[in-house]
Amino acid sequence: MIDFHGVTKRYGPVQALDGIDLRIEEAEFVALLGPSGCGKSTLLNLLAGFEAPSEGGIGFAGAAIGRPGPDRAVVFQDAALLPWLSVQDNVTFGPRMRGDAPAGYAARTAELLGLVGLQGFEDALPSQLSGGMRQRVGLARALVMQPRALLMDEPFGALDAQTRLAMQQLLLDVWQTLRTTVLFVTHDIDEAILLADRVCVMTARPGRILRDIPIDLPRPRSLALLTQPGFVAYKADIMQALHPGR
Numbered sequence: 001m002i003d004f005h006g007v008t009k010r011y012g013p014v015q016a017l018d019g020i021d022l023r024i025e026e027a028e029f030v031a032l033l034g035p036s037g038c039g040k041s042t043l044l045n046l047l048a049g050f051e052a053p054s055e056g057g058i059g060f061a062g063a064a065i066g067r068p069g070p071d072r073a074v075v076f077q078d079a080a081l082l083p084w085l086s087v088q089d090n091v092t093f094g095p096r097m098r099g100d101a102p103a104g105y106a107a108r109t110a111e112l113l114g115l116v117g118l119q120g121f122e123d124a125l126p127s128q129l130s131g132g133m134r135q136r137v138g139l140a141r142a143l144v145m146q147p148r149a150l151l152m153d154e155p156f157g158a159l160d161a162q163t164r165l166a167m168q169q170l171l172l173d174v175w176q177t178l179r180t181t182v183l184f185v186t187h188d189i190d191e192a193i194l195l196a197d198r199v200c201v202m203t204a205r206p207g208r209i210l211r212d213i214p215i216d217l218p219r220p221r222s223l224a225l226l227t228q229p230g231f232v233a234y235k236a237d238i239m240q241a242l243h244p245g246r
């Protein structure tokens with residue numbers, strides 16, 4: 001589904017990525033973990049089509065990545081909702097701009113708003129919502145486009161610890177239902193292990209894939225996993241990879 005081959009990215013003298021080879025299968029959930037500035041967002045932005053690699057290429061569903069497209073929806077740390085539009089209108093903004101007939105997205109919108117726990121908040125404005133609720137609108141807005149892949153760049157990074165846990169559980173539940181292919185950027189080890197089928201650990205800049213670790217923990221998953229021995233063993237392994245000798 002996703003195929004990075006020999007991808008290098010330079011910004012002038014700054015080399016962000018170095019020789020990235022990464023394949024992601026359809027319906028796989030892959031977390032990208034690494035130190036600040038190692039090129040995680042750059043890698044995601046290349047897949048989104050916001051930028052082009054300096055060397056190498058990226059395949060998506062059998063074709064080379066060109067410009068951004070609705071097949072790859074992006075969720076950022078800031079939900080960036082349109083403040084004058086209701087929850088419902090924010091979520092349906094994409095289909096409406098594309099010229100879809102309401103009959104084509106009405107049922108899907110209602111289902112997604114239910115899935116992210118926003119039933120009853122359809123008419124609320126973003127200013128009336130908590131940070132977690134705004135991110136849930138952002139998630140529904142991305143999913144309503146029925147993307148083939150969901151690209152998430154530290155989507156819960158600005159939330160308080162309790163809300164973050166609640167959002168992780170919500171994403172686990174949503175993913176269990178929809179099984180969309182996900183590339184999830186984070187620097188939170190727990191979050192990566194809890195959510196992903198594979199955790200790709202990157203080196204410091206220029207970013208390379210240091211380890212590609214399959215997370216063989218059963219699904220459906222819940223926050224209870226965070227304290228289980230199997231989970232803690234993965235955490236120890238990843239901490240060692242990120243901070244050798246410490």
Ligand SMILES: Nc1ncnc2c1ncn2[C@@H]1O[C@H](COP(=O)(O)OP(=O)(O)OP(=O)(O)O)[C@@H](O)[C@H]1O
Nearest residue numbers: 011014016035036037038039040041042043187205
């Ligand atoms: N548009 C740009 N122009 C110049 N340099 C850039 C640009 N985008 C990223 N960089 C540089 O490339 C490197 C990788 O940045 P990137 O944001 O991808 O890292 P990251 O791993 O996502 O970091 P963080 O975890 O702090 O968000 C950094 O040194 C950054 O300063």
